[in-house]
Amino acid sequence: MLADTTEEKPRRPIRSYVLRQGRLSPAQRRACDDLFPRYGVPFSTEVVDWAGIFGRRAPVMLEIGFGMGETTALIADAHRDVDFVAVDVHLPGIGSLLNRIDAFHLNNVRVIRHDAVEVVETMMAPASLAAIHVFFPDPWPKKRHHKRRLLKPAFVRALAERLALRGYLHVATDWRAYAEDVLATTQAESLLANTAEGFAERPQWRPLTKFEARGQRLGHEVFDLIFTRR
């Protein structure tokens, strides 16, 4: 089983996730054992040479919090000329994405199981990413939990710094208050330029995610934010 580097350490007690002992299906467990060595990248405190890992020089896109990986696999399948680094901490989701990678024969996806905040800080070179996707980050609706939200100003700055010139940051959420908060943060970030007046149109190519479908059933409006690196 792949090494667990996701536990809460005293150095940074506030994380944007709580690890739950979700049940791992036999297929997900097998994927973690058999496929992670092929498609997984262990957490590292050094910048990664992605061209070396993928065996080619192609645009690299980062997805943070892919959940079960349905969207990741569909986007990567439709964009075989782009390399995708997908980060999450949730083990059943890791197994599920690994199985999709295998079923779709996706050579352009690698999976990291670790806190994305640290992955961005240490494994991603400045000005190296063509795009960053953050689809339906945990909204942490209660005020006392707002400190756990992923997209805070310091992390948005770190993301902006990793984007190549004209690379984009795409966030989608069905939580209006979080959407407005992220919009204020991204508008205030001098390295980013909004591609729209406020929220963006939902791009046709973005597949419906599991969380989005759930939000739709609950009658939630969905907000897309697309900012480019200037």
Ligand SMILES: C[S@@+](CC[C@H](N)C(=O)[O-])C[C@H]1O[C@@H](n2cnc3c(N)ncnc32)[C@H](O)[C@@H]1O
């Ligand atoms: C609400 S789910 C959305 C999943 C998926 N994007 C979707 O739309 O169906 C948020 C995901 O982000 C992951 N996550 C939260 N904080 C994270 C972090 N700091 N690093 C990596 N993954 C994180 C969670 O484990 C969870 O899978």
